[in-house]
Amino acid sequence: MYKYIFLFIAITFSCSEAARENRRKDMLPTARGEADEIILVVDSTLWADTLGLSAELKKTFMAPMLGLPQDESLFNVSKVNPRRLNSVLKSAKNMVFVMTLDSKTADSRVLRQFFTDQSLNQIKRDTSMFMRSQRDLFAKGQTVMFLFSSTEDQLAKKINYNRSQIREFFETSARETIKEKLFNSPKKQLANRIKESHNIELTVPYGWEKARDLKNFVWLRKMDAETEQSIFIYYEPYTDQGVFNEIGAFRDKVTKTNLYDGENPDVYIQRQEIIPVFTERVNFNGHFAVEARGLWKISDNSRGGPFLSYTIVDEKEGLIYYIEGYVDSPGTRKKHLVRELEAILSTFKTKSDIATTPDPS
Incomplete structure (x- = not known):
């Protein structure tokens, strides 16, 4: 019996400490x-x-x-x-x-x-x-x-x-x-459409719109008078781990194929080579991934800015994802805009992540 009294006292003490802290x-x-x-x-x-x-x-x-x-x-x-x-x-x-x-x-x-x-x-x-x-x-x-x-x-x-x-x-x-701050009023309908079409999840903040939606590619962006922030997601079957040694070339393939001027396909997004692409191996929500940071430009040199990306392996589904956020904001400091992209990209879930996430209902 005494052990139950002791347990009761311990629980009461713990509760009072928690209440005091609150x-x-x-x-x-x-x-x-x-x-x-x-x-x-x-x-x-x-x-x-x-x-x-x-x-x-x-x-x-x-x-x-x-x-x-x-x-x-x-x-x-x-x-x-x-x-x-x-x-x-x-x-x-x-x-x-x-x-x-x-x-x-x-x-x-x-x-x-x-x-x-x-x-x-x-x-x-x-x-x-x-x-x-x-x-x-x-x-x-x-x-x-x-x-x-x-x-x-x-x-x-x-x-x-x-x-x-x-x-x-x-x-x-x-x-x-x-x-x-970003997700105070998320665009749930747009996020649901992306999930239905691509078996992926991303929390989309208010103000973002879909710019392009293809079989294995989706591009979102937020635009105002001076600034553009974009996020795109590409995926394909995972067949070669060597891709992680050639992140820049992999990105070039994705952007040249999917991020081009609709009226002039010869104008597309590519890397700037003023600085190297900085890469680091990371754990992205439980998946092996490579984070990359660098500069992009339009091939006609009309615009450019910084980008942040993650190349992610979903081994269970046999897929490799390339997700990127980039900023176009001439003449301004861009760190806070990149940090916003980091926050959005961190919500990304692969096909297997969705399959193992409990249904909230």
Whole structure:
């Protein structure tokens, strides 16, 4: 009987803790700022150093996004002195706190106040610890990361080795924030027609229209007076893994065959070779895929811009998919438009994904 009393007490305690946490969140302000803005709270002396930890932080958060015609950093970073961190700054959408135990400055003493004595002792004992993340710490909808170590040199090495993981944490957060805004009013009828015709799924935001629909190809776009965003999806039987070593040539085949001027087929979309196509092997919703970023142009050199694509294998169905988003927006910065395309493409589901997804009804 006592074990049931203990269980009841444990459940009650757990429920009260959850309720207390929910009440705490209800009292928080809403996080503010753009999806990829980061407030970086770091010792000013450390940040002024051009080498070591400061350099690793800048490489991680302020490196240029690949595949853009102009340099635009991955994240818009604002460095903040810990002693000047006020309630407005604490409500930022994304925050990073950087602390090392070997620093004895006034800034670092303030940073250590964000850690319990138990945590500080554990950092001293366990050199493998260097990162912790938390949601909704100071504001609702907020993402916070703590980067820490006993010494500056140790933390610099940890960040260098785990750079992709740290970036992906904030990339994912930015993508989810953008999706919330984009898909507030999705075009379900258009998405359903695409599913019926091609056995694929894609969440289509408001404002997007179908531009071309062929047997194994569909092209969607959103246009206004100055900007065009396009997404197209192509698929064929998967017969040769060598395609992943020739993503550029595979793209050329797809675009020349399907993205041409209806009145002049000799005018079509192709790659720009000003910069190489940057490729990376990734896991796309459980499928092996290659992500590619580069520049495109119309063959008559009249327009151009950046593109982002994924070449995806659906081994169960024996299909290979090429999905791409590209931007045409002369004279403007394009990172935010590419991030929107990333968010839309991330909702793509192959034929086998649909077959294994439970029916919500």
